Amino acid sequence: MSKKPEEYEDIPGTWVFDAERARKGYHLNAFLYSLMKAENRAEFLADERKYLQKFPMTDEQRDAVVNRAWNRLLELGGVSYALAKLAFTDKKSYQFMASQMVGIPESEYVKMMLAGGRSPDGWRSKSERKG
Amino acid sequence: MAKIIAGIGTSHTPAIGAAVDNGKTAEPYWTPLFKGYEPAKKWMAETKPDVAIVVYNDHVNAFDFKIIPTFALGCGAEFPVADEGWGARPVPIVKGYPELAAHMVQSLVLDEFDMTIVNEMQVDHGLTVPMTLLYGQPKAWPVRVIPLAVNVIQYPAPTGNRCYQLGKAIKKAVDSWDEDLRVVIFGTGGMSHQIQGPRAGLINKEFDTAFLDGLTRDPERLAHIQPLEYLRDAGAEAIELVMWLIMRGALGDNVREVYRFYHVPASSTGVGHIILEAA
Numbered sequence: 001m002s003k004k005p006e007e008y009e010d011i012p013g014t015w016v017f018d019a020e021r022a023r024k025g026y027h028l029n030a031f032l033y034s035l036m037k038a039e040n041r042a043e044f045l046a047d048e049r050k051y052l053q054k055f056p057m058t059d060e061q062r063d064a065v066v067n068r069a070w071n072r073l074l075e076l077g078g079v080s081y082a083l084a085k086l087a088f089t090d091k092k093s094y095q096f097m098a099s100q101m102v103g104i105p106e107s108e109y110v111k112m113m114l115a116g117g118r119s120p121d122g123w124r125s126k127s128e129r130k131g
Numbered sequence: 132m133a134k135i136i137a138g139i140g141t142s143h144t145p146a147i148g149a150a151v152d153n154g155k156t157a158e159p160y161w162t163p164l165f166k167g168y169e170p171a172k173k174w175m176a177e178t179k180p181d182v183a184i185v186v187y188n189d190h191v192n193a194f195d196f197k198i199i200p201t202f203a204l205g206c207g208a209e210f211p212v213a214d215e216g217w218g219a220r221p222v223p224i225v226k227g228y229p230e231l232a233a234h235m236v237q238s239l240v241l242d243e244f245d246m247t248i249v250n251e252m253q254v255d256h257g258l259t260v261p262m263t264l265l266y267g268q269p270k271a272w273p274v275r276v277i278p279l280a281v282n283v284i285q286y287p288a289p290t291g292n293r294c295y296q297l298g299k300a301i302k303k304a305v306d307s308w309d310e311d312l313r314v315v316i317f318g319t320g321g322m323s324h325q326i327q328g329p330r331a332g333l334i335n336k337e338f339d340t341a342f343l344d345g346l347t348r349d350p351e352r353l354a355h356i357q358p359l360e361y362l363r364d365a366g367a368e369a370i371e372l373v374m375w376l377i378m379r380g381a382l383g384d385n386v387r388e389v390y391r392f393y394h395v396p397a398s399s400t401g402v403g404h405i406i407l408e409a410a
Contacts, residue, residue, distance in 0.1 A: 013330030018286040033195045080327040081190040088216040098331040113396040117334025124363050
């Protein structure tokens, strides 16, 4: 059983956090939520793999956390606001996390934003992106 | 009688709160933004509303993923400030108005808006950053606050039209409260922004300008912007703008724009701000 692909799946460079991703990412996001507490952040940083075993996530999700594979984490059901708590745990900013997702140094990302940000032109659909 | 006298639309970017809390408002990066909010602070100091209904979204702080209410009304006497992962913002505790909130819930549910009642919750930057922008750094907030948290994180958020209609029902609820109160309503979040994936950093100034224009000229059109259009044209997180439509719906048919400000960027966001007075 499955449903038709959603129209928003055609937006390039974007993983909309919908019910299906929320379902897959439930325990991943629960782990990220746990990082709101200082003692949990310390415990996680002391032994990441061990801490991740507390949450019934998939091994793929655990690997993506350890590797800080930000886009993979989005694909596997992480939501950006929860992922930010992992960035904060690393003493990094939201902007740093976004630059990693884009794949450019943070300084370049900041420069792009100061110049008015990324234009939507060429980024509205996957076909437009390729063309 | 209680009356909603004005609506305030504003972004709630967390970096703005951090800039204030860490004394960075005079840095060149931030001066244009804070200068743009000066007239708004002056307006607020002169207007002195008794109650602020703040429509905002929680960012995985008060609500984890166990429960995701679409519309949650804060009915408690006070709302502590959340530690979002870098320590709680050093801002005053938010004082509620349980009597009015309880009345609103009854009125709204009978009006077929099935609100989630929240008696205890923490509030995050979605609520506190707009307070900081309009009130600065007081020792205590000079207004009682009724938080209205909207799910805009897990797709789908409530539609723009549903939000607009909820705003109208909020006006009806406040209008029927028999106490001389001057009420303002905040619609927060937005404007165009995307903070995830390779498309992060997207800004659409034309979209934002048309949205600001439409709040006075044609709110019905804005109410019918489809979710896909927000996501595609203004960024995955621009869907937050539906919260501005709750604010707009609560002001009645005619409004007067008294102030507007737009600035790119604050972190990854196109910052928009507008003050509308109910006619």
